[in-house]
Amino acid sequence: MRISLVTRFPRVDTPAWKRKLAEALLGDGFQLSVVYSRSTLVDQFRAGLGEFGPGLMRRYLSLSGRSEPPGQTRPAPVETLAGWAQRRGVEVGRCGRLDDADCLATLRRLAPDILVLAGSDIVPASVLGVPSRGTINGHYGLLPRYRGMNVTEWSIWHDDPVGVSVHMVDPGIDTGDVLLTEPVEAVVGDTLETLRGKHQRVCGGLLLEAARSLRAGTERPARQDPAAGRQFYRMHSHLRDVVERKLARGEYSWLGDGQGTP
């Protein structure tokens, strides 16, 4: 079964979890390809700024192993998903926007059975029509309640549990049928950054599990009730500060003890 992993902006990406997912999919017998959108430098700069703000350059230097002052031991550069894929002989497609004609042509040529979205842009309906078995997405929030962006932050703001959902993708924003959900345990000392890492690890595992179930035909999609949730948008820095403080002060009700008991 063919899978195309769709993602974006490789140079400042958070590649480790995507690389592990790709390795796992490959190891599980899927025929894998990787498709990047926003592959131009300008697009990557914009996307990086949006994602990491002023810390963009620091992030880039750190991933490229150039963050240490001269004379000190520099860490090994982090291998991007694209670099890993090329080394492993996995085909990599690069395009500007997902709705560009060349992107659609690339995907059609790759003819995936499943598209797996791993930190991808919003996928247009034309792309959703390409895979024969459908498109799945890993969402850092518990559906159906939290749709949209920064939903880990919004969940903590509302004092709700955090977690990951994998769902079929339809033309709406995180409105497709839910395949799997898994809570993520937040513990004392967690920050939004550390929680992000936890979500990534859980997300990789759930996407692999969902792909396996689609291959086996054992998936159990659950329809979402639109009224059961709300759409959220990128959180303003003032609100984000409140969320960080809530975590730092141990005021988040779902903080666990690290043993899985909140």
Next chain:
Amino acid sequence: MSSFVHRTAALAALATRDALAARSVELLPRPSGDARGALERAIAWLCRTHDVTDRRGSSKGFSLVRGWLPAYPETTGYVIGTLIAYAERSGQEGYAERAREMGDWEVEVQQGDGGVIEGTVGPEPRPSIVFNTGMVLHGWIDLIEAGERRFEGPARRAARFLTDKIGGSGTWAPAVEYAGMPHTYNSRVAWAMLRWAEYSGEADVSRAALRHLDWVLSMQRANGWFESCIFRPGTLPSTHAIAYTLRGLLESYALVGGDHYLQAVRRTSEALVRKLETTASLPANFDAEWVVRSEHACLTGTVQLGGVWLRLHEVDGDARHLNAGLKAIDQVVARQERTRWTDISGAIAGSFPIWGRYAPLQYPNWATKFLADALMLREESVARLR
């Protein structure tokens, strides 16, 4: 006063700046929300609009083509409330004194029928207009609430004008409407009437206001879009008119209750917040399907919406509205003029880019008034977060 040469040079420089900014707006990170000093600069510029008229009303604004414009009764009316709020906040009596002077000037120019004229004061007689009367009524009520009871008489006459002229359908006669048509943004007038009715106990004023609000709700479609939310026939709703409409409904809800008013505000906000989040600079105009129909932003409308959403959050507690309000205000704070040229320093242009169709090449006094209002609300909201 600025010279023609100075203004022309400034126009060229500002247009070049905005042309570059408009081309790069999608490339740059969203505004960070650094509003330090923005309120003080805005208030200083509003005071300048008062000084340039020899303290007889607030100038309509500064035009890069014509220089300072004459005093404008309508918007002077609501600048009063901004200055009173800032005087209380800063503890500086001078701002309250300016507000009183503006209130006195409004009494001087009040028409015989109790209304307030369309446009600026001039030698030719002009008709009284509902919206302008409502905005000045707000100013007089602000002064009365600040202890200036001498404004009760003019306020009562304005409220009577509004109450006596309204029809059974909840709209006013074309003769007293701007452009001869009903407008949903007169919900802001209804808000003023409800404030007066609450103060004076005049129940017929309240009944008339509620009749108008019912008409406003009848103009709303299921997707939140308002018919008749325009200034002139044949145009499309702008964020400015939409924000007026929403604020009137929201504050009316805060005064008299009525969940349908609140739901109407939330419905329209849902659509507009989505637009705010998916564009780097909120566009000015939309069609009935909320498709963007302009390339410029109406900065007044954007910052008004920011204020509406902060107030909506105070009322309904939905943090998504606080989030959107802060972002909308950030967008406009990023466009505040920060220059040593005092004619525009601290001011907000009508449009971004500055040649956009809303008040082109101008700094209308109401844009900066709504920025100051929003920044005061923002400070309170952020303080509560801490």
